[in-house]
Amino acid sequence: MTGMPVLYKCDKCGKVIMITSSGEGKLVCCDQDMRLLEAKTADFKNEKHVPIIEKSAGGIKVTVGSIIHPMTEEHHIEWIAVVDGDKFMAKCLKPGDEPVAEFPISNTNVKAFEYCNIHEFWSNGK
Missing domain, CATH: 2.60.40.730 (SOR catalytic domain)
Structure with missing residues (x-):
């Protein structure tokens, strides 16, 4: 893996998965598409998450x-x-x-x- 981890989340059950290699298709959990998570780099006061x-x-x-x-x-x-x-x-x-x-x-x-x-x-x- 180089660069940045790729994470997807199921908004129904909360499951998070990390992709370690690319491929075709879409990720589905609980009968719905999983959401791609974008890494945030600054929080409200830039103090608790970075x-x-x-x-x-x-x-x-x-x-x-x-x-x-x-x-x-x-x-x-x-x-x-x-x-x-x-x-x-x-x-x-x-x-x-x-x-x-x-x-x-x-x-x-x-x-x-x-x-x-x-x-x-x-x-x-x-």
Whole structure:
């Protein structure tokens, strides 16, 4: 996978799928077409959803939001991912976890992504 993950969501049941290779046809779930999710790069105050990358001892650390995103059962980050050339790395999260992920890469100029269970798909815009 290079570039940006491609996500589709079923607006009926809430299922989200990630496409890892292209193909023809359409995606259907619950007898309706799935919706393509566009990664957002700026939120209302640009503080709670945009992934922030910084150097860490083991590579890079990605934090969701300059003000830490909530991690409650009702509102939380489901995963954080980075794309560095042809490498895709992700960390799954659950309510109660800190919305932070560390990845063993030295390049800080990478694309970072996250998925919020309420506000959906976000990127650092790189």
